[in-house]
Amino acid sequence: MEINIPKGGITITKLLLRICSILIIIALVTSVDGSKGNSASPEESITILFTHDLHDNFLPFEVRRNQGKYTVGGYARLYSAIKEQREKDPDAVLVDAGDFAMGTLFQTIYASDSPGLRMMGQMGYDATTLGNHEFDFRARGLAASLRAAKDSGDAIPKIVATNTIFPTDDEGKIPANLQALKEAMDHYEVKDYLIVERKGIRIGILGLMGEEAASNAPMSGVTFDDAIESAKSTAATLKNDEDVDLVIALSHSGTSDEKSKSEDELIAQKVPDIDVIISGHSHTMLKEPILVGNTIIGSSGEYGEHLGVLNISLDVNKKWKVNEYKLIVIDDTLPLDPTTSETIEKYKQLIQEKYLRHFDMEFDEVLAYSPFDFTPFSEIGIELKEEPLGNLIGDSFIHTVRELEGNDYEPIAAAVMPYGNIRDSFGKGDITVSNVFNVNSLGIGPDEISGYPLLNIYLTGKELKTVAEVDASITPIMDEVQLYVAGLSYTLNTNRFIFNKVTDVRLQDFDGTKEEIDDHKLYRVVAGLYSAQMLPYVNEKSFGILSIVPKTKEGTPVTNFEDQIIYMNGNQEVKEWYAIANYLKSFDKIDGVPQIPVYYEQMKNRKVVEHNSNLFAVLKSPNRIIVTAYAILLAFVGIVVLIITLIVKRRRRKK
Structure with a gap:
């Protein structure tokens, strides 16, 4: 039966047909085959x-x-x-x-x-x-x-x-x-x-x-x-x-x-x-x-x-x-x-129980106060120059080993820290155990716990000088190998020939006293495991021109660097970060808190960088490498001149 809508309206049947037609059109327009790719609607966002x-x-x-x-x-x-x-x-x-x-x-x-x-x-x-x-x-x-x-x-x-x-x-x-x-x-x-x-x-x-x-x-x-x-x-x-x-x-x-x-x-x-x-x-x-x-x-x-x-x-x-x-x-x-804060606190407790107890330190323990800002981490290593934080780290290695060895201490000539191993810096204010670890957090030792251990190696005086040349010549090519070396003072000119940039290098005490280096003497050097292992690669990176061979105290080349690790408390590896923390605790105290001395706010002439383009400054005091290069160059020029002379003579004869 058909029911009419009053006042000239359409029938319900027609109305239903129209609604169904609209719904079908909408369904067809919006339907998506979910089994195919690129099915996303242009209106949908991710x-x-x-x-x-x-x-x-x-x-x-x-x-x-x-x-x-x-x-x-x-x-x-x-x-x-x-x-x-x-x-x-x-x-x-x-x-x-x-x-x-x-x-x-x-x-x-x-x-x-x-x-x-x-x-x-x-x-x-x-x-x-x-x-x-x-x-x-x-x-x-x-x-x-x-x-x-x-x-x-x-x-x-x-x-x-x-x-x-x-x-x-x-x-x-x-x-x-x-x-x-x-x-x-x-x-x-x-x-x-x-x-x-x-x-x-x-x-x-x-x-x-x-x-x-x-x-x-x-x-x-x-x-x-x-x-x-x-x-x-x-x-x-x-x-x-x-x-x-x-x-x-x-x-x-x-x-x-x-x-x-x-x-x-x-x-x-x-x-x-x-x-x-x-x-x-x-x-x-x-x-x-x-x-x-x-x-x-x-x-x-x-x-x-x-x-x-x-x-x-x-x-x-x-x-x-x-x-x-x-x-x-x-x-x-x-x-x-x-909830996240609570979880973090639980992890901090685990760190205390499983790691920091080995070093008798606590996560948030204040080790020292710095009255000044060190160079921000984002600016360290950008330029070839001395770095106060690098000086502090190198000095900490020497101090901690000296303290551990006591009366049996054997003098350390140098301590090496590469820029690439520095991961953070110190700002003005309290410095905690956590802060120190962040500065030197890389690596793991044979004990399978975090932190590279310190170790002993021995280098000849000639190789110590090579360490300075590595810093001067290879850093512009690979900035992560820039070195901060406590115990040395060297001057370099960036405008000199590669592998001959260092013009002067000597031993330098903490108080600034300098001493000539004996090329043939063996000197004790302290470095982290990674740093020491990388030193032999100098030969490869310098195309065989420079050479550093880490040695034992007896002068034989090191074959297993882990044998040279320094220990404390019998069998605990001395970690790089621990040496820094230990050094900070040694400073004079104010109101019971050790204060980093202003000594570390200034440069100490450990690395003097010059940019002298004067011809005499560039060519003076050539080392053996450059003398050899000069000889090869002169020989090449001589051969060229000889060939030209012979050609000229032959042409004259023909005329």
């Missing part, structure tokens, strides 16, 4: 929250900028920022691009408790990748950390390690020293790539270790495939086989102002299937994203000082475009998340 190079900075820290000091970072405030962003977009993806570990006292329980991964899990990270510093404790340390995280039962982020490869022997077996790591990675479920889905959008995430970063993990045991080729293959798999809409690369490769060395930009150029690169390793802070073709590159800086926020959506051409990119400063305007 938010990517990101960090990298956190380096175990669980706690806030002080930075100096524009003549001011600011407290930034800390996971309790970082998590507050993360929660705030997820309130705006609950489907936001949270990722990290590696080097989440190593840099503070929290690394000391890396193998036993894996605080970094567990804290990232607590903060809701979806994925991270392995940076070179995750391998600092070698394969065994990383294996233990992965197992500790997985077996804790806590939430943990997924790990993607796309181009990490386990070498095999002729029988296809993984070496015994890597088997534990392979099993731990399988136990943790480390993958080549990860797929997550948000708002109906399939997101593929891969993780890369760059070439330069891989070179900084020489003791990892594993190998790393070419990042570009690995990324090409994996991104193609994600797009073609896994039907993802968005490919994100967590790349521990980095960017650089020098385009030929900007690895992540090169990856973006060669692998257009990658839509977004979160770029770690170089600690870069990009205020605006780098766009390479259709690939978006973001970097948020170091140590959790910022949280990166990238919001993207598909344009009409099905390409991902940037709607918003910002770096949120993690500072005291953000509240401290109470």
